[in-house]
Amino acid sequence: MRKGRLWFAAGLAALLSLTGCGGGGGGGRPVPPGGVSVTLSPATVSVAIGDTQQFTASVSGTTNTAVTWSVNDIAGGDATIGTISNAGLYAAPDNIPSPNTVTIKATSQADTTKSASGGVTITVKVSALDPVVALQNSAGFALTVEGRGFTSGSSVLVGGTARATTFVSSTELRTNVTAADTASAGLLSVAVQEGGAASN
Numbered sequence: 725m726r727k728g729r730l731w732f733a734a735g736l737a738a739l740l741s742l743t744g745c746g747g748g749g750g751g752g753r754p755v756p757p758g759g760v761s762v763t764l765s766p767a768t769v770s771v772a773i774g775d776t777q778q779f780t781a782s783v784s785g786t787t788n789t790a791v792t793w794s795v796n797d798i799a800g801g802d803a804t805i806g807t808i809s810n811a812g813l814y815a816a817p818d819n820i821p822s823p824n825t826v827t828i829k830a831t832s833q834a835d836t837t838k839s840a841s842g843g844v845t846i847t848v849k850v851s852a853l854d855p856v857v858a859l860q861n862s863a864g865f866a867l868t869v870e871g872r873g874f875t876s877g878s879s880v881l882v883g884g885t886a887r888a889t890t891f892v893s894s895t896e897l898r899t900n901v902t903a904a905d906t907a908s909a910g911l912l913s914v915a916v917q918e919g920g921a922a923s924n
């Protein structure tokens with residue numbers, strides 16, 4: 725009797741183990757309708773021309789977590805609006821498109837009706853300021869802004885306020901910093917606005 729009970733227990737354990745395996749990952753089974761969802765991070769971001777931004781897609785409701793990436797519904801994007809790799813790395817174009825916002829989309833390969841989208845605002849690129857240091861309570865001075873993608877419509881923002889801007893080239897702008905700007909010690913923000921979007 726003991727032998728029979730031991731055999732039965734072993735047999736039951738094996739059966740439970742097999743049942744557990746069968747009800748697990750569901751390998752190869754069709755995905756239940758509505759069971760897949762996709763989320764995207766970040767949801768919105770600003771990227772300077774020529775720079776890159778990593779996006780991450782999370783897929784739930786299926787064991788197939790692969791996604792297809794697109795920019796403005798173009799698979800992989802293109803040189804005008806920027807490209808995105810199979811790993812979700814977005815590369816902004818070398819020139820600001822019109823409009824200067826694009827949509828990144830990650831579409832589930834398990835259920836192509838499910839996707840998530842994020843917005844990218846493409847901005848000009850500021851790479852250097854001259855000068856970069858000034859004394860507190862100093863007199864006003866000329867400021868040179870260097871970067872990429874500038875146009876005759878670009879405006880330099882000093883402390884968040886647009887200033888009269890001289891367009892020198894696509895890589896250089898000039899404006900003036902006033903004595904009032906230097907009244908307080910600390911950092912003074914300088915950005916370039918182009919088409920309503922300010923540089924980072």
